[in-house]
Amino acid sequence: MRKSIALHLGLIALLIVLQFVLPAYHHGNMARIMVMATYAMGYNIMFGYTGLLSLGHAMFFAAGLYGMGLSVQFLGMGVGPAFGMGLFASLTLSLVVGLLALRTLGVAFMIVTLMFSQTIFLVILYFNPYTRGDEGFVIQQSVRHIFGLDLSDPTIRYFAALVLFSTVLIGTLKLVQSNIGRVFIAIRENEPRAKMLGYDTWRHKLLSVVLSGTVSGAAGASYGILFGYVGASFAQVPYSIFPLLWVLLGGAGTVIGPFIGTLFMFYLIDLSSTVTDAYMLVVGVVLVLLTMFARNGLIGIVRERWAKWLP
């Protein structure tokens, strides 16, 4: 317990130090990675800890993104309340999707989430006059202020991303060490047994979907605020596949894994895109290799071999 808290606080401290030493390009990347790692941590609650594989998480990310963006655009809200709207949108969506999709299991669950997500993407396209479809819209720099701080300023943006990331990181750590988190893991390992022990597994699964969807939505809303762009491409299939990939690479069911996976994959794609435009090829190859040779991901391997205490 001590070690795990030290490790995660250490990571946050390291990220604070990096703010002052990273060159501009990597500094910007790291802010983006922290937001995306938050998305991955949200995904991990459902997939890594509860064992529910969703292929449609882009809809939750997009719900946060558009819930925030449309509130700014059409209700004239500041980014603070608009962030709340994003959270509310993704919470509502994840509740509805959870209630429906949890009636199915395994492969059917994966396909149902994929289809709901596709529906959300098409709805965004359909309401083109408001959402501007594929083209998307920009959150004006003049709006991107909170408590008098300019969120488009690189340093402030970095710290805003860090606050989001740290909150979710520590939150996830607390969650998986709590009783609820342990029931999630019990469901992942053996749902009938968890049920037999008297746990209401259905309620716990629903809670897991809602938590996961809302954290993903928070990442989406923050992405829109910090980087100033809202677009339909974030609702498309690749953005459902990315968190799966990040979590698998870093280690499903580890608190720190999603961050490691996002960091690795981000720079892998960054490096390969200097060589070829077809950077999604790297995504494909890594996915296949992971399923074949490293089911537990990087941190999963570390946990197996050296550090059994990793949460």
Added chain:
Amino acid sequence: MEFGPHLLLATLEGLVQASVLTLTALGLSLVFGVMRVVNVAHGEFYMLGAVLAWFVTSMIGGSAAIGFMAALIIAPLLVGLLAALADWLVLRRIDYDPERTIVATIGLLYIIQQVTLMTYGPDAHPVAPPFNTRLALPWFEFTDGGLSMYWPWGLSTTSYKLFVIAAAIVTLLALWMLMAKSKLGLILRATQLDGETAQAFGIPVEKVYALVFGMGAALAALGAVLVVPIQQAHYLMGDDPLLLSFIVVIIGGLGSLRGTVVAAILIGMSDGIISVFFTPTLAKILATLLVAMVLVYRPNGLFGAKPA
């Protein structure tokens, strides 16, 4: 055009789409039925079929008919071999675990798509149809003078479109004969019923799986070769067929071949007809949502009787 002739035209277009969709969806259904895995890369095998058809026809040159006939044989064969190889190298090693297979085939999807982008390029290329005679269609109407026949302007189809429908029917019959009457069909059905018992009776289940995976991909490729003279070959063309095939296989009942055919005709036709009369995005939204709901409330599909 009046409503009647317009509807006939929409129905004909729908039939062409339904034919191609039937072949593609049957491939997906066959793989799911026998191997119990979902192949997310199915749409990319479809795309590969179309792209290879373009390569073959442009390599052979000469008359369009010869090139096309060659493509009709070579493209599905190559795609089938490639899929069997992918099965042998990847899926066999992860023991056909359903969830890991989906992740691995998502990986395959991007590999195939991006390698095509790097070699074939981002542009769409047309393939010339082997024959393409325009056939005007008559319309009948009751007038004061009794039944009269006339030729509405724009009501026509092509001989090639009729060929697509015929080719799909022939392939369907051949597949049905194979499954129902041949020894290979018996082996496939035995593996579908119970893989472990089949293995105990000396059926080389791993080889059967590779064969089925190859056959499924080849069916998708065949559908694509047939469609490529109507649509052009493009590296992203696999997305829509994948989604539609999913829809068909789910509505038809996971793993039921007969249900798949019925659902493919139903959905291909209605997709063709709906897209003539309504905006495509709204139609897609309703269709996708409807299918998700079917899966939620009837997990075995509308026609699937036995639990999956």
